[in-house]
Amino acid sequence: MKPILEVKNMTMAFGGLRALDSLDICIHAGQIAALIGPNGAGKTTFFNCITGIYKPTKGDILIFPKGKQERINGLKPNIVTKKGLARTFQNIRLFESMTVLENVMIGCHPITKTGVLGAIFRGKATKAEEKFIVEKAYSILEKIGLEMYVNELATNLPYGAQRRLEIARAMATNPFLLLLDEPAAGMNPQETKSLDDLIIKLRDEENVSILLIEHDMKLVMSLSDNIHVVDYGKKIAEGTPEEIKSNPEVIKAYLGDESYNA
Numbered sequence: 001m002k003p004i005l006e007v008k009n010m011t012m013a014f015g016g017l018r019a020l021d022s023l024d025i026c027i028h029a030g031q032i033a034a035l036i037g038p039n040g041a042g043k044t045t046f047f048n049c050i051t052g053i054y055k056p057t058k059g060d061i062l063i064f065p066k067g068k069q070e071r072i073n074g075l076k077p078n079i080v081t082k083k084g085l086a087r088t089f090q091n092i093r094l095f096e097s098m099t100v101l102e103n104v105m106i107g108c109h110p111i112t113k114t115g116v117l118g119a120i121f122r123g124k125a126t127k128a129e130e131k132f133i134v135e136k137a138y139s140i141l142e143k144i145g146l147e148m149y150v151n152e153l154a155t156n157l158p159y160g161a162q163r164r165l166e167i168a169r170a171m172a173t174n175p176f177l178l179l180l181d182e183p184a185a186g187m188n189p190q191e192t193k194s195l196d197d198l199i200i201k202l203r204d205e206e207n208v209s210i211l212l213i214e215h216d217m218k219l220v221m222s223l224s225d226n227i228h229v230v231d232y233g234k235k236i237a238e239g240t241p242e243e244i245k246s247n248p249e250v251i252k253a254y255l256g257d258e259s260y261n262a
């Protein structure tokens, strides 16, 4: 299996608190992987470090575009996105007063070429690019099953559809790795089931690998090829759902508490 993201020995300290402590995590091409652990274990901090929001105190973040290793520590979030890592957030962050289509078109921004002058003078190249972006955004909405909302304001969408729209916007950046921070949070069982189907479809049809942070253990166990478990910023286990479910240390630190609902 080929690695697409390799994080080595990563530490993130906030003053005296080590939110991440010498963490090693490797994601392989075509994998659906999960990062789980109790509240405050460091999961979102991990996403913030690899997407350039935080600069890790220590460690290496490596990606492998076209098989060649590249270190992405310290790059700005927009550059990390351009390099193929896209994410969604724990709390929905949509442009509420824009339409569904516009939200996805904005996601296309990192892959556009025409600049400010192009936008002012609206030459041939700009118009062609605009057409391309509208078509691309629409086709993503179709794949994600949101095309019926295309001209609706994002704020008017049902909750589950808003969460899917965030995924659509992330997909507009052509990622090789999609990072989903609690995508099922607040969803009803029907919305969670269709999220499960969507994640598998994206992996199988869109050539994207997935890393998700999630507290819904039923979803995690049914979706994941590989699970990484963190506690107090340290990795305490890694393995298949079956291995993780029966790991005594994981049961003690996390699965034993009431949030476990698999």
Ligand SMILES: Nc1ncnc2c1ncn2[C@@H]1O[C@H](COP(=O)(O)OP(=O)(O)OP(=O)(O)O)[C@@H](O)[C@H]1O
Pocket (backbone or CB within 6 Å): 014, 017, 019, 037, 038, 039, 040, 041, 042, 043, 044, 045, 046
């Ligand atoms: N910017 C920050 N400054 C100081 N401390 C922070 C900062 N961001 C996170 N922390 C701390 O780092 C630790 C890890 O937080 P993080 O949000 O990464 O946990 P988490 O595993 O994502 O939790 P949850 O499951 O509740 O979302 C917590 O103790 C948190 O308070």
